[in-house]
Amino acid sequence: MDLSLAEEYLLLALDDTSGRPMVSGQHLQLALAGASMAELTLRGALTVSDGADGGQRGRFRAAGRATPSDPVQREILDLLDNRRPKAAIQKIGQGGFGRRLRQTLQQGLAARGVLREEQVKVLGLFPITTWPAHDPAPEAAVRERVLAALTGSADADGPTSALVSLLLATDLLRKVFPEQDRRALKRRAKEIAASEWAGAAVKRAIDEVNAAMVAVTVAAAGAASSGS
Template structure:
């Protein structure tokens, strides 16, 4: 089974047994955003303009060479166009989109049997969801 960079990072960032993140939600979401952008670049969907093609130098641009099949990756691609790399990760790594990206990655890994969704309570009071590894049990 082939995993995306974001999926691989997510697996590294979750405790296998408890399914809880090993770093803050903010840091995890920024890292997943960065991994998603890196994946698009490696696939040839996104690159940084050198200005020779009429694009703004130092800004992300869509290449048209590869179109992601995943709807969230297509959305990341659209959000990156014409953004400076230093601003791009912050744009998708914070707020509602970042949460949707993380949840989609978790649910996708659960659907393939890598993680399992588990309802837990924090301090015995607050409902939360953990994503333990199926290999850990």
Template sequence: MTVTIAEELLLLAYSEDEGKQLVSSTQLDPALCGAILAELAVNDRIELSDKTVTVKDRAPLGDDELDGVLDRIAAEGRERKPVWWVQKLMSGKPRRRLLTRLVERGVLAEQRGKVLGIFTTTRWPEADGSVEANVRERVASALAGADPDPRTAVLIALLHAAKIDRKVFPGASKERVKQIAEGAWAADAVAKTIAAINAAMMAAVTSAAVAASTAATS
């Protein structure tokens, strides 16, 4: 089964049995939107730098979520920074759509309930663990020393930036994670993509944290 980098991120970001988030939405959502941009870059549809997101090729990839974002970037009419696009995509709440898509494919289950009989909750436990198992195997191999392909390198960088790596791969070498996440080993295009996404995520997480703090004290 083919899944996107964003969907791979989601599978690792939720506990397998209980289907609960392992990190806060403030960390997860910027990473998820960064994953969408990174996948477009890895597939040579856009080019990422610290200052701009530039469309290189408008040919669709055959994925509704990715193609929709590519069309939005192309239609924007002016170049924007990666962080601008991360924040823009976050406002569209792609996490729910991608989780629902994984349910429709039989990878996850959707379980709704209530807390204290009032507040509605939704959990997303695994229905088919083989997809995540394949992702874990690929990531674990790279963390153990194998050369990662661009998709895997981007995924590890996203996991590290969102602090998911510590929960999912607690025994991994911190030095190896940092090496991959910084992209110094990679070809220039991949390294630029990782650097731009890391910077955009950091800015988006900081902005979201400030907004949440302001709302809590107002």
């Protein structure tokens, strides 16, 4: 099955049985935004301007080629154009658009039979929607590809390297591969993330996801300490 990078990350981030994310909602939305940005750059639809291409130096620029057929991806491309990476990740990874991106991806995977939409009640009172696995095969294929890169049995291509970088940024490696040696996985993931697997635009996208994760975590810690 042909999956986008954001769909691949989402499948790995959701618990197969409960259908609930194994990271916070904010981190999940930021990672999905980063995955969307990374895919657009890997496909050549998005670049970081050097100032000599008619754009403003250091800002994302729609390259005018490899325009995605998916309407949400086209909307993301339009939103990213002429934005600095930090502003870009905030625009599509937080607030209403971030929630809509996540919802669109979940519904799309459910429509294709990969996930199953379920309504459950927390504490028997509060209704929430969960997305447990329905067809495990697509996720299993992604999991196998990522693990092969992490264990060195296969080279990591651009999309796999981006996915590994996002799993590392959101501290999901140990949850996705609990049977593997945690330290060895993290060490190899850091090597992949630091390697020359992508151009400047992808690197900037992943870097801004990392920075946004830290900012969200620090803000949450500050709010908790002030309320105690």
